[in-house]
Amino acid sequence: MLITMELNGRRVSREVSPDTLLLDFVRAEGAFSVKRGCETSNCGLCTVFLNEHPVLSCSVLAARAEGRRVTTLEGLQKEAKELGAFIADQGAEQCGFCNPGFIMNTISLLREHPNPDEAEIRSYLAGNLCRCSGYEGQMRGIVAYLKWREEAGHSGE
């Protein structure tokens, strides 16, 4: 079947089998930030935005994205770079495999709730697993990023 979607602002069409996962579709189009982790909807590494809402691309068929907008970290360079720098500053990045999923979901959280407290951040990111760290570095990085945004007057953008 022919699937057409807008991937990171670019119209893409590809013949795929009906059971092709969105994860495989976007990676075949070069979106390698989308990681193949558990493939059982448990780790958050494969998060993409489907029409601006985060979904786990390992559990969504590519056909569901027909005619819709799909965004990966490659399409969110500015936000990803800024937030990623704060997380790296806290030494949270070890192997870095979980980072794209964390950043995607943090961006989504901040779009829904521009000024979350720590409990809200932990709750929203509970589905993002990291095999290397205790999550404290990521949390410090996100809190520092929020503080920077507030001081720079970027909150709520």
Ligand code: FES
């Ligand atoms: S690979 Fe999709 S949730 Fe883990």
Ligand code: FES
């Ligand atoms: S830093 Fe390695 S999985 Fe999170």
